[in-house]
Amino acid sequence: MLKDKFIPDYMFDNVLRIKPEFFADNGIRFIVSDIDNTLTTYDEPIACEEIRDWLDRVEASGVRIAFISNNNEDRVYMFNSVHGYLTQSRAGKPGTRKLKKLLKRMGAERSAACMIGDQIFTDVLCAHRAGIRALMVRSMDVTGRPFLKFKKYFEHYFIEEYYARNPVR
Numbered sequence: 783m784l785k786d787k788f789i790p791d792y793m794f795d796n797v798l799r800i801k802p803e804f805f806a807d808n809g810i811r812f813i814v815s816d817i818d819n820t821l822t823t824y825d826e827p828i829a830c831e832e833i834r835d836w837l838d839r840v841e842a843s844g845v846r847i848a849f850i851s852n853n854n855e856d857r858v859y860m861f862n863s864v865h866g867y868l869t870q871s872r873a874g875k876p877g878t879r880k881l882k883k884l885l886k887r888m889g890a891e892r893s894a895a896c897m898i899g900d901q902i903f904t905d906v907l908c909a910h911r912a913g914i915r916a917l918m919v920r921s922m923d924v925t926g927r928p929f930l931k932f933k934k935y936f937e938h939y940f941i942e943e944y945y946a947r948n949p950v951r
Protein backbone atom coordinates (compact mmCIF):
# COMPACT_ATOMS: atom_id res chain seq x y z
CA MET A 783 0.00 0.00 0.00
CA LEU A 784 1.17 3.53 -0.76
CA LYS A 785 0.50 4.55 2.83
CA ASP A 786 3.03 1.98 4.05
CA LYS A 787 5.83 3.94 2.44
CA PHE A 788 5.28 6.71 5.01
CA ILE A 789 5.19 4.52 8.10
CA PRO A 790 8.52 3.95 9.83
CA ASP A 791 9.58 0.37 10.54
CA TYR A 792 10.94 1.34 13.94
CA MET A 793 10.55 4.42 16.12
CA PHE A 794 12.67 5.66 19.01
CA ASP A 795 12.70 8.90 20.98
CA ASN A 796 16.32 9.47 20.02
CA VAL A 797 19.28 7.43 18.82
CA LEU A 798 20.67 6.97 22.33
CA ARG A 799 17.61 4.82 23.09
CA ILE A 800 18.72 2.29 20.48
CA LYS A 801 20.95 -0.38 21.95
CA PRO A 802 23.87 -1.16 19.65
CA GLU A 803 22.74 -4.84 19.62
CA PHE A 804 19.41 -3.77 18.14
CA PHE A 805 20.98 -3.67 14.70
CA ALA A 806 22.50 -7.15 14.70
CA ASP A 807 19.31 -8.51 16.32
CA ASN A 808 17.33 -7.17 13.36
CA GLY A 809 19.74 -8.20 10.64
CA ILE A 810 21.00 -4.68 10.03
CA ARG A 811 24.66 -4.36 9.03
CA PHE A 812 24.52 -1.04 7.20
CA ILE A 813 23.18 2.26 8.50
CA VAL A 814 22.75 5.40 6.48
CA SER A 815 21.95 8.17 8.91
CA ASP A 816 20.56 11.63 8.44
CA ILE A 817 22.49 14.34 10.29
CA ASP A 818 20.37 17.41 11.07
CA ASN A 819 17.94 16.91 13.93
CA THR A 820 18.78 13.19 13.99
CA LEU A 821 22.37 13.21 15.29
CA THR A 822 22.75 16.90 16.08
CA THR A 823 20.79 20.15 15.88
CA TYR A 824 21.06 22.45 12.87
CA ASP A 825 23.17 24.86 14.91
CA GLU A 826 25.84 22.42 16.10
CA PRO A 827 28.74 21.56 13.77
CA ILE A 828 29.38 18.09 15.23
CA ALA A 829 27.52 15.56 17.36
CA CYS A 830 27.73 15.79 21.14
CA GLU A 831 30.04 13.41 23.01
CA GLU A 832 27.25 10.99 23.96
CA ILE A 833 26.17 10.56 20.37
CA ARG A 834 29.74 10.29 19.10
CA ASP A 835 30.27 7.56 21.66
CA TRP A 836 27.05 5.83 20.60
CA LEU A 837 28.19 5.86 16.95
CA ASP A 838 31.52 4.36 18.00
CA ARG A 839 29.76 1.58 19.89
CA VAL A 840 27.42 0.81 17.01
CA GLU A 841 30.36 0.68 14.61
CA ALA A 842 32.28 -1.56 17.02
CA SER A 843 29.31 -3.95 17.01
CA GLY A 844 30.06 -4.64 13.35
CA VAL A 845 27.71 -2.19 11.64
CA ARG A 846 28.91 -0.01 8.80
CA ILE A 847 27.74 3.61 9.08
CA ALA A 848 27.44 6.40 6.50
CA PHE A 849 25.86 9.85 6.62
CA ILE A 850 23.30 11.10 4.11
CA SER A 851 22.05 14.67 4.21
CA ASN A 852 20.16 17.11 2.04
CA ASN A 853 22.41 19.78 3.51
CA ASN A 854 25.51 21.10 1.71
CA GLU A 855 29.04 19.67 1.42
CA ASP A 856 30.57 22.01 4.01
CA ARG A 857 28.08 21.03 6.67
CA VAL A 858 28.45 17.32 6.03
CA TYR A 859 32.25 17.51 5.75
CA MET A 860 32.54 19.33 9.09
CA PHE A 861 30.10 16.98 10.81
CA ASN A 862 31.95 13.93 9.52
CA SER A 863 35.41 15.30 10.36
CA VAL A 864 35.40 13.47 13.70
CA HIS A 865 34.13 10.19 12.18
CA GLY A 866 35.53 9.71 8.69
CA TYR A 867 32.59 7.69 7.38
CA LEU A 868 31.31 7.65 3.82
CA THR A 869 28.97 10.57 3.19
CA GLN A 870 26.47 11.88 0.70
CA SER A 871 25.58 15.57 0.86
CA ARG A 872 22.84 17.33 -1.15
CA ALA A 873 21.19 13.93 -1.22
CA GLY A 874 17.86 15.13 -2.60
CA LYS A 875 15.85 12.89 -0.22
CA PRO A 876 13.14 11.66 -0.76
CA GLY A 877 14.68 11.13 -4.18
CA THR A 878 16.55 7.83 -4.16
CA ARG A 879 19.32 8.27 -6.72
CA LYS A 880 21.98 9.46 -4.25
CA LEU A 881 20.92 6.98 -1.58
CA LYS A 882 21.29 4.09 -4.01
CA LYS A 883 24.71 5.40 -5.01
CA LEU A 884 25.76 5.56 -1.37
CA LEU A 885 24.50 2.03 -0.64
CA LYS A 886 26.54 0.80 -3.58
CA ARG A 887 29.67 2.56 -2.26
CA MET A 888 29.08 0.87 1.10
CA GLY A 889 28.66 -2.51 -0.52
CA ALA A 890 25.32 -2.80 1.25
CA GLU A 891 22.58 -5.26 0.41
CA ARG A 892 19.24 -3.53 0.76
CA SER A 893 17.83 -6.24 3.02
CA ALA A 894 20.59 -5.57 5.56
CA ALA A 895 20.41 -1.77 5.43
CA CYS A 896 18.40 0.88 7.20
CA MET A 897 18.03 4.65 7.15
CA ILE A 898 17.89 6.57 10.41
CA GLY A 899 16.16 9.93 10.17
CA ASP A 900 13.75 12.34 11.80
CA GLN A 901 11.42 13.17 8.93
CA ILE A 902 8.74 11.04 7.33
CA PHE A 903 8.44 12.91 4.04
CA THR A 904 12.20 13.00 3.57
CA ASP A 905 13.98 10.13 5.32
CA VAL A 906 11.32 7.46 5.79
CA LEU A 907 9.92 7.93 2.31
CA CYS A 908 13.38 7.90 0.74
CA ALA A 909 14.32 4.68 2.54
CA HIS A 910 11.16 2.86 1.55
CA ARG A 911 11.29 4.04 -2.05
CA ALA A 912 14.81 2.57 -2.22
CA GLY A 913 13.70 -0.68 -0.59
CA ILE A 914 15.46 -0.36 2.76
CA ARG A 915 14.06 -0.16 6.27
CA ALA A 916 13.36 3.17 7.97
CA LEU A 917 14.10 3.91 11.59
CA MET A 918 12.66 7.19 12.81
CA VAL A 919 13.70 9.29 15.78
CA ARG A 920 12.09 12.45 17.10
CA SER A 921 13.52 15.70 15.71
CA MET A 922 15.99 17.13 18.21
CA ASP A 923 14.91 20.76 17.81
CA VAL A 924 12.36 22.42 15.55
CA THR A 925 12.18 25.78 17.32
CA GLY A 926 12.46 28.72 14.95
CA ARG A 927 11.77 26.53 11.94
CA PRO A 928 8.10 27.09 11.07
CA PHE A 929 8.19 24.97 7.91
CA LEU A 930 9.52 21.99 9.85
CA LYS A 931 6.77 22.40 12.43
CA PHE A 932 4.24 22.48 9.61
CA LYS A 933 5.59 19.22 8.19
CA LYS A 934 5.60 17.65 11.66
CA TYR A 935 1.87 18.32 11.84
CA PHE A 936 1.26 16.12 8.81
CA GLU A 937 3.45 13.34 10.19
CA HIS A 938 1.02 12.67 13.06
CA TYR A 939 -1.27 10.51 10.98
CA PHE A 940 1.52 8.12 10.04
CA ILE A 941 3.04 8.06 13.51
CA GLU A 942 -0.34 7.11 14.98
CA GLU A 943 -0.58 4.37 12.40
CA TYR A 944 2.86 3.12 13.45
CA TYR A 945 1.75 2.86 17.09
CA ALA A 946 -1.50 1.18 16.06
CA ARG A 947 0.57 -1.48 14.31
CA ASN A 948 3.29 -1.64 16.96
CA PRO A 949 1.63 -1.27 20.35
CA VAL A 950 4.09 -0.20 23.03
CA ARG A 951 4.80 -3.28 25.12
Ligand SMILES: [Mg+2]
Pocket residue numbers: 816817818819820899900901
Ligand atom coordinates in the same frame (compact mmCIF):
# COMPACT_ATOMS: atom_id res chain seq x y z
MG1 LIG B 1 16.79 15.65 9.58
